[in-house]
Amino acid sequence: MTASRTPPLPAGAPERAPFTAVLRAEWIKFRTVRGWVTAPITAALLCLVFTFLVADGTHTESCSGAGTCKAGHAHVPTGPDGRAVADSYYTVGGRLTGDGTVTTRITSLTGVTSTVPAGVAPSQAQRTRPGLPAWAKAGILLRPSTRQGSAYAAVMATGGHGDRFQYDYGNDGAGRRGPASPGSPRWLRLTRTGDTVTGYDSADGTTWTLIGTAHLTGLPVTVYAGLFVTSPVSFRTSADGSRTLATAAFDHTTIDDHTTVDGHATSGAWQGRSIGAGQQDFYPTLRTGGFHRAGGSFVISGSGDIAPAVVQGLLGTGTASSSLPFGLTVALIVLIVVATVFITAEYRRGLIRVTFAAVPGRRRVLAAKAVVVGAVAFVIAAAAAAAAVPLGEHVLRANGAYVFPAGALTVLRVIAGTAALAAVTAVGVLAVGTIARKSAAAVAGGIVVFVLPSIVGSIGSGDAVEWLYRLTPAAGFSVLQVLPRSAQVDYPYTFANGYYPLTPWAGLGVLTAWAALAFGIAAVLLYRRDA
Template sequence: MTTTPTRTVPPYRSALHPARAGFGRLLRAEWTKFWTVRAWLLVLAIGAVVTVVVCQLGASGSSVSGGPPIVLGPGGEVVNDSFRFTHRALTGDGTVTARVTGLKDASGKGLGPWAKAGIIVKSSLKPGSPYAAVMATPGHGVRMQWNFTHDKAGPSSDPAEAPQWLRLQRLGGKLTGYASVDGRKWTRLGAVRLDGLPRTVQVGLFLAAPVNEVVHRSFGGTSEVAGSGQATGTFDHLTLRGSSTDSGWSATDVGAPDPDAPLGNSLPGASTVSPTGTYTLTGQGDIAPDENSPDMVQMSFQGVFVGLIFMVALGTLFVTTEYKRGLIRTTFTATPSRTKVLAAKATVIGLITFSTGLLSTAIGFTVAQKTLRSNGFKPPEFPDLSLLENPASRAVVGSAVLLSLVAVLALSLGVVLRSSAGTIATVVVLVILPQILSFALPLPVAQWLLRATPAAAFAIQQGLTYYPQVQHNCLPESGCYPLTPYHGLAVLAAYAAAAFLLAVWTLRRRDA
């Protein structure tokens, strides 16, 4: 019997370098695969259009009018600048020294942690003018602050318990702050330079007491507890070394609103001096950035919240469709390295959603800003925001990154779950549901959700700067997030990376 020899066909070997050209070939294949499926292109286009439209609709539903006069600081930011001031003119260089002997609530409602009693060198009595101050606070010890947005910590000392000596020295445009517990040994707090400081400035004692509002939210509703907005500070050993044209100390309520105006609810301050040289100041107000204005940047990105759903669907369908039709076996047969296939898919879907998101958010932000301007959000309270400058550029690019990371997250979970409906539902629960629940849950729980879930990434759209030297309630419904913009985006990136690694592990252990 004659046997026919069996011919062995050698397996196909690609001539491309497996590490370089091989991955490039995969990228081209996945890119081509995406652009040849019309349904995916339609989802991408609808998502981009919906993002722009909802940005516009959200802006058209917001308006502002009236309000108290706006005070701008040296940097053009909106500030609060109202306090009780016992002052004298200082011409040229000089030093002002005083001891804070007490700081207490003047109304019996509780003293806020950022009530301030100290000494100040101010360019003029005009609200918003440059200044440097050294102060004692009940909740944050001794501080040196200047030009509203700058703050530096000093010794931790409560003026209600122990006297604190304070000193400010002026040499030209340079202001140096000092603190002491005994008036002999001084600790240098810092030195700052105030640009444009005139030769004659106002120096002396000041007292400010912002209203201490604390918001509590539980399942039964929201309550607000307002502490005192008025405090009394006592000082002694007030001395001024330098040339002054004033014969004595004067008292002024800087920035006090007109009590006859419709919004005027300011209580007049008081200043007294005893025969022994003890000065008592009673007043209210604050010297700090104003954080109560609406966030015009965040208000321009409401469409991202809706457009995100389309990117979730796109990232999911990009892989689950192949599982549903069995085409994933063909892909893995042609390219046995499943990790490379997944990396190519993630790269392609990430680049496509980022590019589309960047275009749609840039257009959405531009049209929303135009609408907000027409609805009363105008300078100087709401300055013009350039698309190419922070915080607008950070929010636009960050929102595009957010959309792409969510698409990669959906792609990776699609590999794990192999179900379109299950994957979309899971990603929506992870990213969107925490944002919605944060509006109703108790604040500690809501803030935990916005720290620990991918919803933290929406912090990248914040346009307002929240300064640590300002007491504020970080409410999700006001657009405030407990994490900084980049830290919030990093949380989503960590989830996407973890999901990708889980998908790699699943591919290696499970049949296609």
Template sequence: MTTTEAPRPAARPERESFLPVLRSEWTKFRTIRSGLIGLGVAVVLCTVFTFLVANGTHEGTCTGTGSTCRSGHPYVATGPDGEAVADSYRFVERPLTGDATITARVRSLTGVTSTTSTDAAPSLDHVRPGLAAWAKAGILLRPSTAQGSPYAAVMATGAHGVRFQHDYTHDQAGRPGPVSGASPRWLRLTRTGDTLTGYDSADGRAWTKIGTARLAGLPATVHVGLFVTSPVSFERSGSGFATQATAAFDHVTQGAQGAEGAWREQSIGAQDFYPKLPGDGSRRDGGSFVLRGSGDIAPAVVAGLLGTGTPSSSILTGLIVGLIAVIVVAAMFITVEYRRGLIRTTFTATPRRHRVLAAKAVVIGGVAFVVGTLAAAIAVPIGEHVLKANGAYVFPVGAPTLARIIAGTGALAAVTAIAVLAVGTIVRKSAGAVTAGIVVFVLPYILGSSMSGGAEQWLFRVTPAAGFSVLGTLPRSAQVDYPYTLANGYYPLSWWAGLGVLCAYAVLALGIAAVTLRRRDA
């Protein structure tokens, strides 16, 4: 019996495999001396311009550099998690040892607002009636009166009802509505070991639990008492106006043992960065207290009040200049082949043209990512160091955020390079591709940075300038009424959403380029 062996499938030609195409394009790129030099220039320009911008920035009362500048800058507290915080208020407190329950009624909460912005020295001679929405008055417990130390507090607010807050960033809502003579707010804070629990009540009899916090390592003796504070208001315009709140407390009781010493009054954070109206004070009449104070207990998001920098703020000019160099290299990676007629040879060796485009995109994107990441890894620490040496306060960021800034800069360079490669494939001319790359991917950022109002918000939402959101580091907080605008250092999109917008433009450009390659002669 004769058997016939089934025919073996034909081996796939090597030219149909992507890896040889990728290897070929990488070989082309690394043998182009001008391209390698251009990317090196991008790193150098980014670093040099970052240094120049940071070295020209001085804050506070700085007239020079070094310790002279640092001594003139106001104090900014650092919270338990390393974040910048506002921690200033009027406090009437006494030491407490062991577990206890502290109760107080907020009988009234009123306020005034300055009629002159914080650019001028706040004065009680120029105020109008008005209670800030996040004015706070209530019971506060903390292990130390040092600014930035952990705390837990239950409080009435100007327009956000009763809240239970701890460690600056944690907030839980209680009974809604404002304080009034007809509707006072009863507050209660209990301590059980390291655990603090906040309650509120409408009548002082039926209590509702708001929330619980655990302050790890809380010492046996802590500071507990009544406080009031009132933040800068931005309700009328983008300018800030200092405010002051006055709170009247009664029915102040402290259950269980542990009360030690007399009540003491003090202004926490009197000399920090936060603009305040003068005249903080308190008075006591038996079991009743009246406190008056300015400030805030919240994340320090008010960058405009600090005249601050961020770890990424000084890199922007250097990044723009470096990005232009990357755009030139990316455009020439394809247009040079068209100009010299070598593209025909490339397409003869690889008839599937989209594979050539994909290989070039991988090569230029990978190289641009490495270059952008390297430039940021060098420039960001240099800029931060120089800013601090010149007296500028730099918002602290954690290691994950710093890594995101550096890698995000690389991603911004990579996606831009891929998009410009696609543009070069479409227009085939170096000058046209470079010009289009700068106009589409750089100019929107320059225009948006120089505009005001709502137009710049849309530029950073719907144009490739959205990609620069990867450099955003300033925190936002629902506890702080603040204009989170580009002028104050806040991008309208999150870093991942902004990068997504830029990627969408790159994908669109690649799609058009792929169609153009298939329909047009080389």
């Protein structure tokens, strides 16, 4: 058997250098040009400067990040997990000591919607018509105290989602379907056993069906328990939201307190109170509720919501990344210039022939350039975002704006996503430079393709903006998303309200697809064309 041998290279042909050597050569090219080194640093500084200017331009007299608010302005409670929540309702109840069970029947749940004609101040004119939001709620509530943002568990009938068992703002379980009405009343039961709270519903008050169970760690011996009604803002009739008020009729309300004998936790001792009322227009927008008692029956009205807070709002609020997009856009423009001239400068000076003569395999050169420029953009953008996020939050709070809380993992995702966005954009623009070969044309093309859609989207509105952030490279800005979506809140999750139509990584995937397309075209043309 004859061993195979690699045929010798033609005279004068260079050996095929390992990719690491090609990568090192491209890195040396990059760092030896002073302008290519200083420009990314300038991009990071510009990102910080414009982030500061945007945050400093946000002034409000609502709340500080510490939760202190001036009189007459909104306060956003914080839930058990540290997230902002909506926690406003009207309740009739009292103290419950030890284990116990509260049972009630809801015979009706109706509502009204108050709309304001265009151009008229809310305090001057309102029109009221029948209307019940799908997430209007009426039922039994148990919590350590009535302090806004405290833990809770509740079983309820809703306006359009049937019976539910919910706890701690983000947890939800479904029971019987359909609305409560005189012909189809809803029996509800909430049972407390130690730290465990269980919700049931029934069609007849005899046969009970388990809906859900919650474990409220650290629940005190004496808790607050009672009936409640709340009704969130409706966006069906107004893009800005219409105030709503729900009214529920309760009867057959009984309390079984297993640890008390004197019966102090009875419906006779219950009192009505409004939780979260008297605030200005913020989510949820409120109207004052109330109750009427006739014998063992209660008619309770309430407005607000008990749910995650999902609105960036109109009162000067922000998020960990809300001041970052403009500064990031400016930084991307600088990085686009660097990425394009990294390839076009060699074409302009005729050095590209020397490079290809020294390194057989043109696409290996392109790949090495992509790794270098992508890595530089990633590191610079990560550093800029890591500094810009806390800077923006600090300035917003100093100006009195409320900053929606974000967990450490969310902030880390914003920083890493920003770095990935910059890196992918730089690689895509490098490909545009390879296709165009001319610096001016490549820079213009890179800005038009990778930056202009986000600029147009930031100043536009409507469905067209949503599709820009779905289909164009602007989708990459979804990595800045901080505000949570919730299935428990009917709300227009639009860009104008602080939301992106795609999830963070899906949006980055769209940007990556555009960059990959440009890179593929560049690789084909680089292989086929003369240097």
